[in-house]
Amino acid sequence: MRRIGRKEFIKYGGGLIGLGLLGKFARPSLAFTGVKETKWQAGKEASKRVDGAGTVADEHNKFAMVIDVGACIGCRTCQWACKKENNIPDTVSPPWIEVFEVKSDVSVTGHPSPQDLKKGATTSYTEAPLKGRWYLPVQCNHCDNPPCVKACPVGATYKTKDGIVVMDYDRCIGCRLCVVACPYNARRFNWWQAEIPADETNPLVPVRPLGVVEKCTFCIHRTRRGQLPRCVEVCPVRARHFGNIRNPESEVYKLLEANLGFRLLEEISTEPSIWYITRGKKWLQ
Amino acid sequence: MIDLLLRLTDFVIPANAIAAEVSDRQTMSGNIGFIVLAIIVGPVIILTIASMLGHPRTFRIPGLFIGSMILLISAIISSFAAAGMLLKLIIPQ
Amino acid sequence: MAAMMRRPEPDRTNVALLRPLLHTGQGFYFFAVALLIPAAWFVYAWYLQLIRGLGLTSMRTPVGAPWGAYIANFVFFVGLAHGGIAIAAAIRLLNLTKYTPVARIGEVLTIISLMMAGVSITIDMGRPDRIFNIIIYWPQRVGTSSLSWDVTVIIIYFTLSTLYLWLTMRKDLVLCAKRFPKLSWFYKILLIGYKPDEEHKIERMAWWLSIAIVFLIVMLSGGVVPWIFGLLPSQPGWFSALAGPYFLTAAIGSAIAAVIVVSGVLRKLFNWQEYIKPEIFKGLGTFLGIITLFYIYLILAEQLTMRYAAPLSEFLISEKLFQGEFAPIFWPMLLLGFFTPAIILVSQAIHPQWFGVTRTILASGAIVVAFWVKRFLIVVPSLLRPLLPFPEGSYSPSWVEWSIVAGIIASAILLYTLFLKVFPIVELGEE
Numbered sequence: 001m002r003r004i005g006r007k008e009f010i011k012y013g014g015g016l017i018g019l020g021l022l023g024k025f026a027r028p029s030l031a032f033t034g035v036k037e038t039k040w041q042a043g044k045e046a047s048k049r050v051d052g053a054g055t056v057a058d059e060h061n062k063f064a065m066v067i068d069v070g071a072c073i074g075c076r077t078c079q080w081a082c083k084k085e086n087n088i089p090d091t092v093s094p095p096w097i098e099v100f101e102v103k104s105d106v107s108v109t110g111h112p113s114p115q116d117l118k119k120g121a122t123t124s125y126t127e128a129p130l131k132g133r134w135y136l137p138v139q140c141n142h143c144d145n146p147p148c149v150k151a152c153p154v155g156a157t158y159k160t161k162d163g164i165v166v167m168d169y170d171r172c173i174g175c176r177l178c179v180v181a182c183p184y185n186a187r188r189f190n191w192w193q194a195e196i197p198a199d200e201t202n203p204l205v206p207v208r209p210l211g212v213v214e215k216c217t218f219c220i221h222r223t224r225r226g227q228l229p230r231c232v233e234v235c236p237v238r239a240r241h242f243g244n245i246r247n248p249e250s251e252v253y254k255l256l257e258a259n260l261g262f263r264l265l266e267e268i269s270t271e272p273s274i275w276y277i278t279r280g281k282k283w284l285q
Numbered sequence: 286m287i288d289l290l291l292r293l294t295d296f297v298i299p300a301n302a303i304a305a306e307v308s309d310r311q312t313m314s315g316n317i318g319f320i321v322l323a324i325i326v327g328p329v330i331i332l333t334i335a336s337m338l339g340h341p342r343t344f345r346i347p348g349l350f351i352g353s354m355i356l357l358i359s360a361i362i363s364s365f366a367a368a369g370m371l372l373k374l375i376i377p378q
Numbered sequence: 379m380a381a382m383m384r385r386p387e388p389d390r391t392n393v394a395l396l397r398p399l400l401h402t403g404q405g406f407y408f409f410a411v412a413l414l415i416p417a418a419w420f421v422y423a424w425y426l427q428l429i430r431g432l433g434l435t436s437m438r439t440p441v442g443a444p445w446g447a448y449i450a451n452f453v454f455f456v457g458l459a460h461g462g463i464a465i466a467a468a469i470r471l472l473n474l475t476k477y478t479p480v481a482r483i484g485e486v487l488t489i490i491s492l493m494m495a496g497v498s499i500t501i502d503m504g505r506p507d508r509i510f511n512i513i514i515y516w517p518q519r520v521g522t523s524s525l526s527w528d529v530t531v532i533i534i535y536f537t538l539s540t541l542y543l544w545l546t547m548r549k550d551l552v553l554c555a556k557r558f559p560k561l562s563w564f565y566k567i568l569l570i571g572y573k574p575d576e577e578h579k580i581e582r583m584a585w586w587l588s589i590a591i592v593f594l595i596v597m598l599s600g601g602v603v604p605w606i607f608g609l610l611p612s613q614p615g616w617f618s619a620l621a622g623p624y625f626l627t628a629a630i631g632s633a634i635a636a637v638i639v640v641s642g643v644l645r646k647l648f649n650w651q652e653y654i655k656p657e658i659f660k661g662l663g664t665f666l667g668i669i670t671l672f673y674i675y676l677i678l679a680e681q682l683t684m685r686y687a688a689p690l691s692e693f694l695i696s697e698k699l700f701q702g703e704f705a706p707i708f709w710p711m712l713l714l715g716f717f718t719p720a721i722i723l724v725s726q727a728i729h730p731q732w733f734g735v736t737r738t739i740l741a742s743g744a745i746v747v748a749f750w751v752k753r754f755l756i757v758v759p760s761l762l763r764p765l766l767p768f769p770e771g772s773y774s775p776s777w778v779e780w781s782i783v784a785g786i787i788a789s790a791i792l793l794y795t796l797f798l799k800v801f802p803i804v805e806l807g808e809e
Contacts, residue, residue, distance in 0.1 A: 174504020
């Protein structure tokens with residue numbers, strides 16, 4: 001039997017009743033096991049949708065990030081580069097990436113006081129690296145089973161075929177159900193109107209309007225065009241790796257083959273796309 | 286500190302095999318809402334129909350009922366639209 | 379109807395029951411203005427929030443609570459919406475005719491509360507101007523989004539309870555149309571297609587609709603509303619199968635308490651002592667006492683589960699209530715808001731000579747307040763402690779949030795007062 005691709009199928013069968021049902025059988029098999037397309041992420045709308053920065057998902061890709069916690073020195077360069085790259089206003093604090101400072105007895109340190117937090121301090125201090133500290137960068141995990149996508153009442157956030165969980169800022173109603181549904185607290189909300197000087201604005205990334213939710217996009221405007229996400233690009237110790245996990249030749253695939261990786265809060269079975277490994281040597285003993 | 290320590294163990298324990306298998310099945314729950322709503326709305330529809338049938342066999346009141354139900358629901362939905370349009374004038378776009 | 383027939387002079391009864399429509403004194407205007415002030419202030423606060431953003435509230439994310447007083451208010455009002463219709467349905471299904479005088483008092487409470495719940499959720503939204511998106515994308519999202527289920531079920535519930543009120547009020551509207559020629563055009567619109575023989579059919583329809591409404595109560599306050607919270611494993615303290623029964627009990631408890639309070643106030647205000655009899659307060663009060671005790675049992679079951687051998691995240695949420703920052707409201711709520719009133723109400727049932735209408739009303743008032751606080755304590759503490767090691771946030775509503783919550787409550791009372799001026803709030807007798 002000739003298998004027809006999903007896009008083709010939709011083109012020819014657009015008017016048919018029961019399209020969704022038939023589409024299920026016409027789905028191309030995925031090479032990478034453990035990745036399963038689901039109804040709500042691959043509805044007919046998602047496949048047609050043009051995501052951020054006018055790009056469309058390439059079905060052959062499945063983006064993933066590998067973060068080497070052993071190498072990370074907690075410099076927060078990724079945090080600030082991300083902030084500049086993605087036009088994150090100061091009022092969205094912490095920005096999309098947060099770096100936790102972890103003591104070797106696994107207690108989290110380096111949090112500012114509640115008073116500082118009220119004054120708008122970011123939630124982590126930037127003095128790093130400290131002796132005997134580990135650093136754990138956290139951002140949107142681009143889950144394969146994303147609770148935020150399930151919860152959204154308007155489909156303003158959705159999972160694309162290349163594994164990115166995208167936000168549609170023009171559709172979001174700001175109910176923040178996705179914010180409470182996300183176990184990683186990766187989502188941010190525009191409590192105030194964003195004010196970014198025009199000369200500091202990245203034209204590839206929309207400045208978010210008041211009252212919508214935003215989060216890490218895996219730098220969709222870069223990665224869909226073959227570039228690395230900004231946080232990966234700027235990491236001075238190469239603690240971050242990014243690539244197509246469906247490709248066995250890719251760096252991320254090989255890293256995960258060679259190292260034991262873990263993901264955050266696996267017991268909630270969100271199937272994150274960010275793996276953590278501890279390959280790197282500690283820079284201080 | 287002990288609380289943080291225990292909290293952290295939550296996310297450094299590697300995945301177990303079961304989680305990977307089960308979550309496949311879990312992700313298939315994209316239809317669950319239809320089941321939930323069928324369970325909720327189904328009986329309501331049946332009971333509403335039951336209320337209209339039976340003695341005395343007049344269909345004036347049921348007709349009025351259905352008519353006003355449609356009217357009310359469309360009024361609610363159009364009030365959503367109206368509220369949205371009104372608020373568009375106020376909220377900075 | 380039978381209960382009404384027993385009264386000797388139907389006309390005297392009707393004149394008494396139509397008192398709010400017949401007389402509009404200075405007191406009314408004073409009261410209305412007193413309510414209009416917070417309502418106007420609420421509109422102003424909301425306007426500020428619309429143009430400046432939700433930053434004016436003290437909600438924050440990820441450190442802090444992304445949901446707060448508005449959502450607590452939403453859950454509270456959805457809960458309140460269950461008393462009247464539940465009582466009305468119980469009267470019809472179980473033949474409890476002695477409660478008929480308070481049936482409509484509660485039905486109106488239902489409809490107004492639902493409106494206020496809708497207002498609360500709209501105010502909580504970051505982009506209320508896009509509210510119609512919920513309808514546009516409903517077909518795609520209803521498969522998984524618990525919020526879409528909520529919108530669906532609340533719309534159905536609102537429609538059915540409004541129609542129920544309308545159908546059962548029609549025979550009274552005939553009397554009103556006769557008595558108040560000035561407003562008769564309005565009553566005539568509502569009496570469209572009226573024929574005197576319709577009562578039998580309406581009785582039958584109301585009986586079946588009661589079953590549908592009782593079912594919807596379970597599925598709304600014990601279903602889709604708690605499922606917004608209970609289905610999310612991301613928030614310890616919410617993720618629980620108990621959420622349904624827990625919210626349902628709270629809803630029915632708060633609603634019955636509110637019906638007692640409203641009936642008591644109306645009874646004093648309009649001298650309806652002989653129509654809304656003490657037995658009604660006694661019966662409802664006893665039921666409320668039992669429900670509240672049952673709710674305390676549910677709190678015990680919940681907290682024990684969170685403390686005995688639960689994941690640490692659960693325990694820490696419980697700890698927030700027991701000795702953390704929320705202890706100063708949790709313990710008074712539990713002891714003064716639930717336990718003491720419940721004991722008063724139940725002891726009244728055991729010792730009839732201890733019964734007092736005022737005491738019942740005061741105890742119910744305390745329970746209503748406690749249930750608002752409880753909703754706040756359900757929504758907020760879980761949100762302040764993320765699963766990942768973010769620093770712990772804090773949340774106490776800002777002046778904008780308090781103004782809006784107070785304004786919504788004032789608007790609810792105002793709407794209720796306006797209803798009193800136009801419609802008979804107690805079922806009338808034959809003329």
